[in-house]
Every structure is written in structure tokens, then in C-alpha cells.
Amino acid sequence: MPDNPKMIAFARWCAERGAPVAPDGSDYDALWRWSVTQTADFWTSVRDFFEVSLEGTPTTVLSGQMPHARWFEGTRLNYVDQIFRRPLSDGPAVIDAAESAADGAGFEERVLSWSELARQVGAFAATLRELGVTRGDRVVGYLPDIAEAIVAFLASASIGAVWSSCGQDYSPDAAANRFGQLRPVVLVAADGYRFGGRGRDRREAVEVLLERLPTVRAAFLVPRLGSGAVSGFRPWRQAVAAQAELVPERLPFEHPLWVLFSSGTTGRPKGIVHGHGGVLLEHLKSLGLHLDLRAGDRFAWYTTPSWMVWNYRVSGLLLGATVVCYDGSATYPSPDALWALAARHHITFLGASPGFVAACEAAGVQPAARHDLRSLRAFGSSGSHLPASAYEWIRTRVGEHVEVHSASGGTDVVTAFAGGAPILPVRPGELSGPSLGVALEAWDPAGRPVRGQTGELVITRPMPSMPLYFWDDADGSRYHDAYFSAYPGVWRHGDWVTMTRRGTVIVNGRSDSTLNRQGVRMGSAEIYQAVEALPEVAEALVIGAEQPDGGYWMPLFVQLAEGAELTDALIERITSAIRDGASPRHVPDDVVAVEAVPHTITGKKLEVPVKRILQGTEIEQVADRGSIDNPSALQRFAEYRAERTRTGRVVEARR
Template sequence: MTGPVWIPSQAVADASNVERYRHWLSTHRGLDLTDYAALHAWSVAEPAQFWGSLWEYFDILGSPYEQVLASAAMPGARWFTGARLNYVDQVFRHVRDGVAIIDEPEPGQPGRQITWAELRRQVASVANTLRELGVAEGDRVVGYLPNIAEAVVAFLATASLGAIWSSCGQDYSAPAAVARLGQLAPKVLFTADGYRYNGREQDRREAISLLRREIPSLEATIAVSRLGLELDGVTPWSADGDFPLEPAAVPFDHPLWVLFSSGTTGKPKGIVHGHGGVVIEHVKALSLHLDLGPSDTFFWYTSPSWMMWNYQVAGLLVGATIVCHDGNPGYPTPGALWELAARLDVTVLGTSPAYLQASEKAGVHPSLPKLRTLGATGSVVPPAAYRWVATELGSHVALASTSGGTDVVTAFAGAVPTVPIWTGEMSAPCLGVALAAWDAHGRALVDEVGELVVTQPMPSMPLSFWDDPDGHRYHDAYFAVYPGVWRHGDWITMTSHGTVVVHGRSDSTLNRNGVRMGSADIYAVVEKLPEIVESLVIGAEQDDGGYWMPLFVVLADGVELTDDLKTRIAAAIRQDASPRHVPDEIIAVPGVPHTRTGKKLEVPVKRLLQGAATADVVDPQSVDDAGLLDVFADLSSRRSRRRP
């Protein structure tokens, strides 16, 4: 175990939002919480007191509530009963002189700045358009958009009406977007003719036409012109005019948005989150953990397909300026993202571990004098990245490695401005998160690897899954292994010095460059090819911090895995799923092992490829052809011998 790689100065700790909150608790609640560890322990021991204190401390705009926590059962916890509020009210309480959104495309294209007053005017205008289209409380509005300011405006306009938002980035293929957004039977689609990425125009008109054909519930399509291309039968984007903004006061648990799971085991699951749960969780996370406030510029490199887009938009909830960017972080130079952040005086920047590693390999030397916090999530941050950040960015920048999920649209563990950062570790569980590592028998582990569990409810846990009326899919996803306790699907270690180490997924979710993806999207493409009988894709975290994503294919009789066939498989995946879904390698195997009920053994094969013994990962008696496990065990052994 190495020592801390970053230690907050006394001045940084004293000036932090979390310290202000701790002192407020002392003054207003009479609580003697001496440090962050004591504060966290209280937050999970007394959840009603903790979350109730946040409502008062942040002065959440809403009608009075009856009880903070009327039921603590999981699933089914009931928070802030009787309260009515709207996410949008919490945003526009911060209206003032200054910039709310900076919209920056790739170099060579003009950027834009939208003031707080202009943002409010645009949101009111688009909300009026939606109202005229018949959108009402509970209706669904979806976006197939790049990460641009209009996506934020469309979301806020939707939320202000009490309608439900959902979105996909335009890097998703049309079939993948339909598989998600089409489930919601939306009334209105917001989209764009395309975007620019890596110096090239990406025309999305054909994809938009497919969405409009395949989602019969659509009554209107509103299109932003990014490339100046003609689109027939759509309403051009307009945010002109002056209209009153009157956000609807909705119940605390009224649906705000639907985020989609990666689709690991089939059709992507729609995860429904509520206005109130998101508001109170996000003001907590962004203020107390990321230390954001009105003087900050917040930029997380993300896409509307990923929960971090929603997380970045939440910067508006605490009055920060947010940055929208839809380009390649490595264009036109490997350090383009760093250069953009420096030019915009970004104080809190978020990226992926993969980008940190790529920057180191490319010899990038970033200089960001205004940067205070560098966030990294989406996959495990390797120890080498901590050291690189400390060397290149200096002691004034904290590397805030965080781990959470689309499921709760926040972090379970991460950095705290008053707590040291240890190489390869997350500083602490987040406030209000009763985090633990459990063994198979539900026993808490310390300094040992176990399943990530959360033993107390959080307000941002899903209200439900979409189209799951009796809640059985929601229950089975998180609560089937440990009844009444949330099991997330990560391997973690809770250390004896209070930090958290995440080792990767304990399930089969793919996680390429910080974006979670589903194997089902790849199978749907590959297994349509006549040469392929079946396929299996695995994402395996490596000991050196790398990530290996091979695709195994079972070939039809007489077919060979030639370079030409590999090229065609990759091209099909790139076109019908996305470029991120293209595997690192394509390998022919004699067969794919299944459970006796026909489910592909993704998790056991992943663990075999990471070096585990067959007896430790699966009972051969439960496999339809146990001999196939040897194929993957042998492959793992050969790869291990080839490594230096």
C-alpha cells in the first residue's frame, strides 16, 4: 500500500462546500461531527435526518413535505412524501448576469455562449412549442442529438411541463436508438441533421428518417441545423419569442427522465428517475463532493447517451457554468481536450481513464492553471494514471476517481475535498451511500474483494423500470441476490483506511472508454451475418489498467475467419451499432457455452479470460457443453504466457 498522492491543504479544506455544510450541522443541528468519516457515518446511520438537512441547507424549492422517509424498504422507499417541486425551478433560481452554457464544437467552428437570462428565455420558448404540440404532464419527449446546448434546452423545456425526457447521442445507430427511445412511445423527437467529429461531417438524415418510420407514436420532429443540410417533413428548431416560464409543480417522485441500461442481456432497460430524487442527490453530489458553485466552469466530456451528460447538466442546479462539446477529445491533436479546458478556464473537468492513458502515451503535457478537480469515471482508473496526473497537473489538482452508475445517476464512491487521495483508490463512500463489500453470504468484508452493495435507500434509486408494471424486472436486477439490499454488479474492496477500490464489473456489462455498452447490440448485428452461427463478446479489465474486448464467433460450416470476413464484421458493427462497439479482436471458437436454460456464459468466460480457474467461476454441471470452457481457459493461458 502506497501513501496518498494528494493531500488537501488546510486552506482548500476550510474553503470547501462540505466543510461549510459540516459547520452548519454543528450550528443548526448541534451535531459534533469532527471530520468527513464522522459525517458519512451519521449520514447513513440517520438517513431521514441527513436528507432532511440537505433539503433545508440547499433550500430546495418546493412545497413542504410530510415525511422525509416514509418507508425505507428496498425496493419501494418513499421519500419526501407530499412535496411538490420541479427540477427546472432549482436551475433558474440561479439566474444572474453571466454565462450558463458554453457550447464549443471542434476547432474551426464558432462556439457560442448562452447567458442565464437567455437560457431561461429559450427554455420558455421551446416549452411553449411543446405545449402547442399537445405535450402534457407524463408525455414522453426524446432527443437524438449530439452534446450541444439545444439538447440541454430541450430537456429543461420538457421537464418544465412535467413531461418525461430521454435521449441518445447521434453516434448510436438508428436501430440502437429505436431499441431504446421507441419503448417510450414518445410524442416529440428533437434531433439534428448531424454533427462534426474528428474533422468530418456526420450526416444523420438517413438515421432520422428511420427513427421517424420506426417510432409510430411520434407526432412531431424538431430538428437543429448543425451542418446546413435539408430535412424534409420536420419542424426547424426555434427558440425565439418571449413566453413566461411556469414550471409545473409535480410530486417528488414524478418521472423526470428515463435512462437506458446497456442492454447486456437483451432489450435495454429503461430506468425511471424522479424530479425530487435527482434534484436532492445532484445538489449534494456536485456541491459537497465536486465542490462546485456559481464561480465554477464545469466540463465533463460525455454524450447524451451516457448518464454523465445528465450529471453535467446538473451543474446548472448549483449555479455553475457548463460546457457542451460534441467533438473528438483527441482532434486535431491528442491534447485537444486539455487545450479546450484551459482556454475556457475550466475549474472541474471530467474525462475517462482511457483518455488519461492515451494522453500519457502521446506525451501530452497539459497546463491548466485554473483547474481544481479532474474527474475520471466509466472504468477503473489505473494507478499509473494517478501518478501521471500528479506529475503533469501538479499538487493543486485532485484526481477525483468516481464510481456509480446509470442506475442511480450518481456516484457511490469518489473524492472529497477534505480527504486525501490514494493511488489507485477512491477517497471515500459518498455521503448518504451505505456502501459495503459483501461476500456470497452477505457478510461485510474489509481489505477483501466483495460485491458492491448499498444497504440503505438513496433518493435517486430508480422509481421503476419502464414497462415493468409489477416491478419484477427491477427487483431481479438489484435485489434478487441479497433481498432488501442493492447489489450493483461491481467488485470492490473497502479498505481499513476508509478508501474504496473498484476492480471492475462482476457482471457482463461492456465498458469501452468510459461508455457502458450492451453485448446484445453486438449480437444483433453479428448474428445476422450468414457466415456467423453465434457470437460472444467479453469486456475484461486487465491487471495493467487496460481493457480487452474480444469478439468470439462460431462460424458456419465451411467458412474460414479470413481478414476480409473480420473487416466485414467490424464494418457491420460500426454501421449498425456504433464505432465504440467494434471489438479489439475477432477470434473463431468451436462453440459458445451456455447455461442449461440457454443463456450465454458471459461472466464466467470473462473471469476465465482474467485468469481465474474454471472451478472458481462456474459449476461445469450447469453448462450445456462444459468442454467449451477449456477453450477460453487455454486462450487465457496462452495470452498470459505472451505478456512480458
Template sequence: MEPQWVPSAADIAGARVTDFATFVTARTGESFPDYQSLWQWSVDNVAGFWGALWDYFELGERSGAVLVSTEMPGTKWFPAQQLNYVEQVVRQARTDRPAILGVDEDGSVIELSWAELLGGTAAFARALRELGVGRGDRVAGYLPNIPHAVIAFLATASIGAVWSACGQDYSAQAALDRLGQLEPKVLVTADGYRFGGKTHDKTADIAALRAGLPSLAVTVLVSRIGGTLPDVLAWDELLAAPGGQIDIAPVDFEHPLWVLYSSGTTGKPKGIVHGHGGVLLEHLKAVALQSDIGRDDTFFWYTSPSWMMWNFQVAGLLTGATIVTYDGSPSTPTPDALWAIAARTGATVVGTSPGYVLACAKAGVVPRRDHDLSALRMVGITGSSLPPSSSLWLRDNVGEHIPVASISGGTDVVSAFIGGVRTVPVWPGELSAPYLGVALDAWDEKGHPVRGAVGELVITKPMPSMPVRFWDDEDGSRYHDAYFDMYPGVWRHGDWITVNDHGSITVHGRSDSTLNRHGIRMGSADIYQVVEALPEVAEALVLGIELPEGRYWMPLFVVPAAGVELTDEVKARINTAIRAEVSPRHVPDEIITAPGIPHTRTGKKLEVPLKKLFQGAELSRVVAPTAVDDPALLTWYAQHTPPN
């Protein structure tokens, strides 16, 4: 297969990563003829690389060691260093371009200058302090993707408090399962959001969420749709007074910046704690060096505050770029709405999912013909694997001069392990290269490296944005079991990959049971909580299955309660409950009546083995019948095949 995009000499010479390589050469005398050699140096010299990154971005005088050891888990980064994520945002302040373009589904665009962003941050930070919020306290967001969310996050981080957020497509219970773990002092929310041509009033959900958060001292309400709630502080009133300078609190390198959440596949979502320093370094590397985003860019990634890509897009501010927030659907009012937003905002980097690209292809849209995308110079893709046909569709219908930077990583490191870089070719359906500082490999089940064959994605050396810890995991056992149980001392991520002979990586999907639909990772536990509470349902099993040509099948197998027939009416009731109590993204592709759900002997549903079965693996190779509580059920599942 030939590359679909090859960097020109001008691309390579003008890339920020090339400038960084020159910087490292001047420091070390090392020669880097290509990206691969720079990557190899970065993983062979862990402390040297991350120290050079700190110095390259001029983050201040360094003191002490870069890291204490490379042992995982438990690596301690920059133990003598203090900093604050927000300091780097403040350094980028400018007057010639906006900081944020806030786009609404109705087509309106609000420009927020850097002065307005930093002034609002200062005002909100002052309000938080006056409300008694201090270092280590938690501030929770239940918000759509609007500029207010960015201001609230920056204000929280600036005083050393801890931010955590959910998008408003989550039900009150789903949000409470996450935010309730943190016992937040302040809730920042909006009365509603817009999606798919509809306005969604969230006041009832907010009331339920507040009732489940006894730790709350105050709720701050952003007015979006004219809804009202009692006993709230109005956002506009809090920010009415001039903000002045931000009083930034220095914190330790690993002081918590935010808490993100696992998908909740096996139970309550795990709270993943990331530190100020690790995120700052990782995001500067990922945004500036890998994505080549800088002060001349407008960065638009379709995302939600529930998803780590929201945090990733905010990092555009760390490089002085303009970021675009969007409250709405990428397909409303027309299937190519995302490309219309890109044109309207002059976006230079646009990010979306394979599912959206496939939907555009099926709808017959031609963005390059119908929209002015002259500013666009890169398309980012994440969430699941991008098939070659979709990658080539982007080339033919968006622009052959525009590289497709497909990336793969996770909430776990709030970044990517693999992705694009301006100096490396793009092959259809493949990810161009490992990110700098990511000691990536593909291993078989015995821990041996494999090439040209499918293996487990592993990281053999630490990264500073690996979690500081999990929330409420005092002894670190859940953290250890999540990543280091299979290969002691080595991070196993849960993806199947192939390292190709020309250095690119093919990602085949999750090797665990996380649902990953339309670019949003979700947990089966959220679905079970709703479906199995219905009187018509005895038990349920949901699977998320990657199929050839970029297809994704998410069936829900349901065992009806005694005397119940799974009629169309009952199925509609199940879908309605999922849509209302979890989110529309969690609604399955089809509901199938099942005679039973197979479990391990300890009662765990066989999600992973059955997923492998539906992807074509032989039954005898995915699960031993002796390990199953009802082996006869396996034969029934083996007789079902995914749709063509």
C-alpha cells in the same frame, strides 16, 4: 502507499461540505471532526440527512415525512412534497457569467447567457404545450452534446413531461431500441454531428428512426451541417419568439424526470425511470458537496447524451455554475484536444475517462506545459478504474496541486456511490470515500462484510435517486431482479470493490458482463444483434475484460457459418457493420475464430464466467461443467490468454 494529494487547512475550511457539516451541527448538536464522521451520521440517520440536505439548499417549505420506510425496493420519499427540477435552475439565474459554453470540434465557442438559456427554455416549453405535449408525455432527443439538448430537456421537465435521449453516435436501430419503448410524442434531433475531423450526416438515420416511432406527432430539427428532412419544425423558428417567464408545473417528488437506459447486456435496454425530487437532491449533494462545484466554477465533462454523465454535468446549472457542452472528439485535432478546450473555456473542473488519460500518457502530451490550466482545480474520472500509474501521470503532467476525483456509480442512480471530496486525501488508483448518504459496503457471496479483500459493492439503505421504476415493468419484477435478487432487501450493484484500511475504496471492475470501454458502458446485445445477422456468422461472444495497469481488452469470438473462413476481409466486414449500425466504440479489439460458444443449460451465453477466466480465475472456480451445454468448449477458451 502515500497519498498523492492531501487537502490543506484552507481546502477543508473553504469546502462546501464543511459548511454543510456546520449546518448539521447547529441543527443536531452532533460533532463532525472529519468527513468519515459526517458520512457515518448520514447513513445512520437517513431521514435526518436527506431532510437536512433539502433545508440546506433552501428548496422550499417541507411538509410531511422525508420517507415512509427504509425497506428496499419500494421506499417512498417525501410523499407529500411537490416541486420541479427546473425551479432550482431558475433560482440560479445571473448576469455576470454565461450558463453554457457550447464548444465545437472546429474550435468555435458559443456563449449562452442565463437569460438566453431560460428564455429558450420558456419558448420551447410553450411550443411543446402548443403541440399537445402534457404531463407524463415523452419527448425524445437524438442529439449531439450541444446547448440545444439542455434547453430541450429543461423545457420538457418544466411542463412535467418526460425526457429521454441518445447521442447520435448510436445507429437508428440502437436508438429505436431505447427511445421506441417510450412512444414519444416529439423527437428533437439534429441533422448531424462532428467527430474525429469528420462531419457525420444523420438524416438517413433520423428518417429510419421516425419511421419506427409511429407515436410521433412532430420532429424538431436543429440545423448543424445543412441537412434537410421533410415535415419537420425548425428549432430556430420555434425559439424565434421571446420566451418570457417559464411556466413551471409542480409535480410529485417521484414524478418521472427522465428515462435512462441500461447497457442492454442481456437483451433490450431497460428504461430506468428517475424522479424529479430524487435527482434534484442527489445532484445537489454530488455536485455541490462532493465535487465542491458552485457559482464560480466552469464545469466540463467529456460526455454524450447517451451517458448519465451528461445528466450529471447539466446538474452544474443547479449550483449556478457554467457548464461546457462539446460536440467532437477529445483527441482531435491533437491528442490533447480536451486539455485545449479546458484552457480555452477556463474550466475549473474537468472530467474524462481512464482510457483518455492513458492515451495522453502514450502520446507523450504534457498539458500543464502546453496549455494554460491555471483555472483548473479538479480532474474527475469515471467509466472504469483509474490505475495508479495514470493517477500519478495526472499529478505530474496536469498539476500536483489538483486532486483527482475518481468516481464510481451508475446510470441506475444517475450519480456516484464513491468518489472524491475536497476534505479527503487522494490515493493513487483508489476512490477517496463513499458519498454522503450512501450506505456502501463490500460483501462476500454469503452476505458478510469484508475489509481489505474483494467483495460485491452493496448499498444497505435507500437513496432517493434509486429508480422510481423500470419502464414497462408493471409488477416491479425486473427492477427487483436487477438489484435485489442476490441479497434480499439490499442493493447489489455488480461491481467488485475493496474497502481499504484508510477508508478509501478500490474498484476492480464489473462483476457482471456489461462492457465498459473508454468510459462508456455498452451492451453486448447491441453487438450480437448486428454481428449475428451477417450471413458469414453463426454465433458470437463479446467480452469486456479489465486487465492490470488499466488495460482493457474487448475480444469478439466468432463462430463462422458453415463453409465460411474468417478471413481479414470477413473480419473487416464485421467491424464495418458494428461501426455503422451500433457505434465506433463497439468495435472489438480483435476478432477470434472460435469452435463454438458455451451456454448455460437454459441457453444463456457464459459471458461472466469467461470474463473471470480471462482475468486469471481458475476454470473450476468460475463455472461448473455440468451447467454448460458443451463443457468441452471451456477447455478451448481456457487455453487463450489476453495480450500482454
């Protein structure tokens, strides 16, 4: 446990004001129960503890039920106000870092002080006003993870404009599929980004994107690589040149803050709209209490503006923490690049994907032996299951003092449903517990809560960061169908989880791609953990597909390591590993080699689209190609299904 965690201070503060929690603040279960049974009191306490400045007296803290719950009606605020409420200083607010360049196009790391950040945000806000941008207008960013993305977002939010962004690894068509729905009036883009030791020139893509967005009235180009001008774009330096005071506008509590997009694996990406007040309260709670983030900390999480973690990390500024951006590959120029970054900038909280940890482990990286990581207090992981072995690797290779925060949440609520807490023990392979304010349960098919067995992840009480609505969903039908069609008035997230009897949470996989053999539900995580530990297997994808004749087909697709072949001996090793590591029921019907396992651009395996392809759906109907890291990889699964259907037998697919 960290020294004097803020969560204990919060619990004691609440106890002094009559909350039914332990006076010494040490009982997390009591604190959580109060947070989900007396919801309005809990979120009022979060507001008061973090001294959120609200204008007006709420007519009610919480009214209505999901999906129509409303928070703090009658009040006004601005997310940006909370960031700049402290006296401005010359201390670092944003550190803008990038990988080293092998192509000779060097890049100097930059630091924006709190004073300079406020100046640039005020300047761009003034530029937006001069362009006639008003409340509710949309400003979009096609940018790498750089300081300018933060400036543009905060400036937009300060005047009531709505922000949306994606990284430049998206194609211009994929970006337009998202931004075009919003009908934006301003576009901010960069001339390129860094990855794998060289600059990736995106001027042509930027120009194409602008053509695809006919509603844009003004576009600004950030010279990230210094590659040159782009037709139709104004220089970014002009946009932030003014000396203008930053005066955030007070907005209704639920005024839209940003639009995040679903992954696009089930059709056109859905625009998910979140509000100023809900995000502000949720992120103060999550970052301030669960991550124990505070002023002076340095907060880094390897991400892109395409992923909700970017938005989550920016909110570190709400607590007075320094936010560290990183433009580049997590494993260049060496597999320990992020650990070097953490040492260089004395990062206190570093986040990355389970895949990054696995890559470090496979490469034999020794972070603590090579780098001074004494400042690093915690490591965060999200996006997929963090196996138990990763906890041990962090303990022995990074440091026993580094607490592991594995979390599971979603773009839908831009936070974690479950994860770590400074007053809970860390159990390898498990999430420490449901987050405060999250009425998380696992339900069986009859809608009954279950413990110690896998069930559907549901949320039974409103959270302030739940979507206000989906973009272009006037009657709310798409929003309702996404979360509330299975259990009226209860949020069904689409994950299988196990609520253990000791209070921890185990995420077993997506419920709509869940394996279900003979009525026994299984998640995919255990299979991946067993198979991907084999040196011959680079990555795996398992699918459980219901068949028209009532049968059930469960193939395992493996991307082999370089030089490996899918021999009978290797298939036996794979099935034995699954049988020993999970159960005989987990052993697949077929083991098939593929050139690549497809993912979303943010790194999630495309289990659901592949399942639908194997069930006969055309590729174009199951996925937006622009949101996939390797669209051609999907074709292999369509060919495999066609061959299997034609021959009625298992297809030999060895390499």
C-alpha cells in the same frame, strides 16, 4: 484540500443543528456514518442547506424499504425551479464548443447566458404546450452534446414531460430500440455532429428514426452542420422563437424526470426512470459537496447524451456553474484537445475517461507545458478503473494543484456510490471513500460485511436517486430481479469492491464477470493495468468462463498495437507482466489475438456478453448490436469458441 470547501461548511451547519458530527467539519467518517444511519435527517439537511423550495409539508421524509422506499411524500417541486431561482444575468450558463473542422465547415462556439437559456427553455416549453404535450408525455432527443439538448430537456422537465436522449453515434435502429419503448410524442434531432475533423451527416438516420417512432406528433431539427432540411421535421428556430415566460410546474416529489437506458449488453436496454426530487437532492449533494462545485465555476465532462454523465453534468446548473458542452473527438485535432478546451474556457472542473488519460500518456502529451491550466481545480474520472499511474501523470503533467476525483457509480442511480471528497486524502488507484448518503458495504457470499478483501458491492439503505421503476415493468419484477434477488431488501449492484481498512474503496470489476479461480475471486482491473502498459498491446479483455464439466477457463484476448505480432516472446512478456503486476493466479490459460475489443457505445468493455458467447450463447441473445461500437468484433469470439470446442485444444490465433 480546496479553500473553504462547501462540505466543511455543510458539516458545521449540521453540527450546529444537533447532528453527531465534528463541530469543525473535518471528520468525514463521522459525517458519513450519520448520513447513512440517520438517513431522513441527513437528506432533510441537504434539502435545507441548499434551500430547495418544496411546496407542502412532507407526511414523512422516508417511508418503506428498498425497493419500495418513498421520499418526501406530500410535497411538490420542479427540478428546473432550482436552476433558475437566482436572478437571471448575462453571465454564461452554457458554453457550446466543438472541435475544429478540417473539412472547411467551420463552427463558431456559442455562449448562452442565463437570461437567454431561460428564454429558450420558456419558448420551447410554450411550443410543447401548444402541441398538447402534458405531464407524463415523453420527449426524446437524438442529439450530440450541444446546447439544444439542454434546452429541450429543461423545457420538457419544466412542464412535467419525461425526457430521454441518446447520441447520434447510435444507429437509428439502436435509438429506436430505446425510444420506441417510451412511445414518445416529440422528437428533437440534429442534422449531424462533428467527429475527427469532419461533419457526420445524420439526416438519413434522423429520417429513419422518425419512421421507427410512429407515436411522434412533432419533430424538430437542429441545423448543427447546416446540411439541409429533413422531411417531417420542423426547424428548431421556430420551436424557440416565442417570447414566453418560464414558469415550471410544481410536481409531486417523485414525478418522473427522465428515462436512462442500461447499456443493452444483456438484451433489450432497460428504461430506468428517475424522479425530479430524488435527482435534485442527490446531485446537489454530489456536485455541491463532493465536487465542491459552486456558482461561477465552469464544469466540463467529455460525454454524450447517451451516458448518465451527461445528465450529471447538466446538473451543474443547479449550483450556478457554467456547463461546457463539447461536440467532437477528445483527441482531435491533437491528443490534448480537451486540455486546450480547458485552457480556452478557463474550466475549473474537467472530467473524462481513464482511456483518455491513458491515450494522453501514451502520446507524450504535456498539458501544463502547452496550456495555461491555472484555472483547473480538479479532474474527474469515471466509467472504469483509473490506475495509480494516471494520478502521477496528472500530478506531473497537468499540475500538482489539480485534485483527482475518481468515482464509481452507475446509470441506475445517476451518481457515484464512491469517489472523492474535498476533506479526504487522494490515494492513487483508490476511491477516497463511500459517498455521503450511500450505505455502501462489501459482502461475502454469506451476506456478511468484509474489510480488506473483495466482496459484493451492496447498498443497505435507500438513496433518493434510486429508480422509481423500470419502464414497462408493471409488477416491478424486472426491477427486483436486477438489484434485489440476491439479498432481499438490499441493493446488489454487480461490482466487486474492496473496502480497505483505511476507509478507501477499490473497484475490482463486475461481479457477474468476475474471475474466480479455485474459489479465489479476482477483478479484471489488475490484469488490464499490467497488460495494457505493454507497448505491443493496444487493449485487452479477460474472461473467466465456468465450463459444463465443472472446469474453469480464463482466456486473455489482446488487441495488438499496429505492427505487433503475438509471438511466443510477447506471450511470455504478457504473462510475466501479469504475474509480476498482479499474481500467478491472474495468469490466463490462453492468450489470443483479436482484431478489436468490443465495447458499448459509451466505452465499457463487453466482458459479460463475451463470457456468455464463450459459454455457448448465441450473439443475438447476449447483446443489442446497435449498442456496440463494433458488432462484428463479437463474431471472432464465437468463432474462437467453436474452433476450440471442435478441436478440444487451444486455437492458434496469432497475427
